[in-house]
Amino acid sequence: MFNTSFIEISRKAYRNNIRYLKKIIGNEVVFSSVIKGNAYGHGIENILPLAEESGIGHFSVFSANEALDAIKVMSPGSQLMIMGYLDDAEIEWAINHDIEFFVFDWGRLNKTIETAKMLRKKARMHIEVETGFNRTGFEYNRMGELVKYLKREHDHFVFQGLCTHYAGAESLSNYLRIKNQIAMFRKFNRFFVRHGLNPLLRHTACSAAALTYPGTIMDMVRFGIAQYGFWPSPETHMFRFRKDTRDANPLRRMLSWKSRVMVVKEVEAGSFIGYGSSFLANKKLRIAIIPVGYANGFSRALSNTGRVLIRGRRVPVIGTVTMNTMTVNVTDIPGVERGDEIVIIGKQKRMSISISSFCEMSEQLNYQLLTRLPANIPRFIVK
Numbered sequence: 487m488f489n490t491s492f493i494e495i496s497r498k499a500y501r502n503n504i505r506y507l508k509k510i511i512g513n514e515v516v517f518s519s520v521i522k523g524n525a526y527g528h529g530i531e532n533i534l535p536l537a538e539e540s541g542i543g544h545f546s547v548f549s550a551n552e553a554l555d556a557i558k559v560m561s562p563g564s565q566l567m568i569m570g571y572l573d574d575a576e577i578e579w580a581i582n583h584d585i586e587f588f589v590f591d592w593g594r595l596n597k598t599i600e601t602a603k604m605l606r607k608k609a610r611m612h613i614e615v616e617t618g619f620n621r622t623g624f625e626y627n628r629m630g631e632l633v634k635y636l637k638r639e640h641d642h643f644v645f646q647g648l649c650t651h652y653a654g655a656e657s658l659s660n661y662l663r664i665k666n667q668i669a670m671f672r673k674f675n676r677f678f679v680r681h682g683l684n685p686l687l688r689h690t691a692c693s694a695a696a697l698t699y700p701g702t703i704m705d706m707v708r709f710g711i712a713q714y715g716f717w718p719s720p721e722t723h724m725f726r727f728r729k730d731t732r733d734a735n736p737l738r739r740m741l742s743w744k745s746r747v748m749v750v751k752e753v754e755a756g757s758f759i760g761y762g763s764s765f766l767a768n769k770k771l772r773i774a775i776i777p778v779g780y781a782n783g784f785s786r787a788l789s790n791t792g793r794v795l796i797r798g799r800r801v802p803v804i805g806t807v808t809m810n811t812m813t814v815n816v817t818d819i820p821g822v823e824r825g826d827e828i829v830i831i832g833k834q835k836r837m838s839i840s841i842s843s844f845c846e847m848s849e850q851l852n853y854q855l856l857t858r859l860p861a862n863i864p865r866f867i868v869k
């Protein structure tokens with residue numbers, strides 16, 4: 487009711503993924519569930535409570551607006567960390583709400599300390615260091631100055647974490663760069679410790695790093711894509727495949743996207759289907775119209791190339807995807823009628839369509855496709 491398509495989130499698949507990932511990092515290491523990008527398209531309001539059910543009590547978002555969404559559904563005992571953007575007013579808000587956040591440059595550091603003093607409340611800072619990703623983080627050449635500053639202002643913050651982010655741990659081609667980053671992080675860590683500054687948590691690993699470079703696991707792991715059942719890359723999967731030989735794929739995808747047939751009709755041979763002339767019926771065809779188009783997250787690039795499932799069979803999208811509809815060819819499937827279930831992503835009987843088969847692409851694009859699933863498609867948790 488009141489939707490043209492919907493997304494199902496599998497609780498069982500999520501629990502399976504968390505069990506598998508926790509086994510890899512062990513019980514002593516904090517599992518931070520990365521729920522930025524609307525929890526990689528799954529919906530913060532769905533994933534956060536599921537994660538808490540699985541014993542996770544730490545969450546990572548990119549910005550204050552995502553933190554607001556998280557707070558609405560987060561239990562009082564859980565902890566939230568902002569890894570990216572914060573404006574000055576949001577720094578005050580974060581300190582007031584005990585939200586942890588990355589501090590990666592002098593501007594933010596000064597503002598944080600100034601605000602903490604004004605509020606008479608300690609800021610929970612994760613100092614991010616630049617190890618070679620070249621995005622955000624303090625440079626090694628100003629460590630002396632930084633350490634002096636932190637020691638002077640020690641009463642105004644909790645040194646919650648020391649962290650960095652890797653520049654593509656999912657790809658073998660970045661092996662040397664990642665190894666150098668790991669060495670660089672250790673050098674930063676030694677510097678802090680030598681000067682009596684001990685972070686509560688050292689954390690560097692995202693999914694790919696934790697899955698393939700065990701030395702990066704440290705005190706906390708920031709798991710994004712893997713908790714949702716996706717391998718960061720085929721290389722990561724192959725690496726684990728060698729190690730975890732009992733199960734070819736221990737991660738389970740948890741998202742299915744479904745709709746229903748809106749109209750079924752016949753078109754004569756020689757007719758064009760939909761806008762323009764991109765698809766010509768070369769014989770009499772039976773077509774079904776599905777109420778999902780590019781406004782709903784089904785890319786127009788899938789015109790004449792996409793596939794969906796109906797009655798357990800895979801059928802091609804024909805003609806151009808419009809703003810609100812797509813057309814599929816159901817000529818060879820007897821009995822298709824209005825109201826039949828359509829699976830756009832997920833399983834139906836013995837067939838399945840994965841996110842990555844949406845178009846010819848590398849697995850890396852899973853990230854993009856997931857986070858582009860419109861937030862207004864209703865999401866339901868199923869068994």
Ligand SMILES: Cc1ncc(COP(=O)(O)O)c(C=O)c1O
Nearest residue numbers: 520569651692693708709710711
């Ligand atoms: C700083 C940081 N940590 C962790 C992650 C999670 O990465 P992944 O989804 O590959 O596990 C991201 C995602 O891009 C990130 O930017």
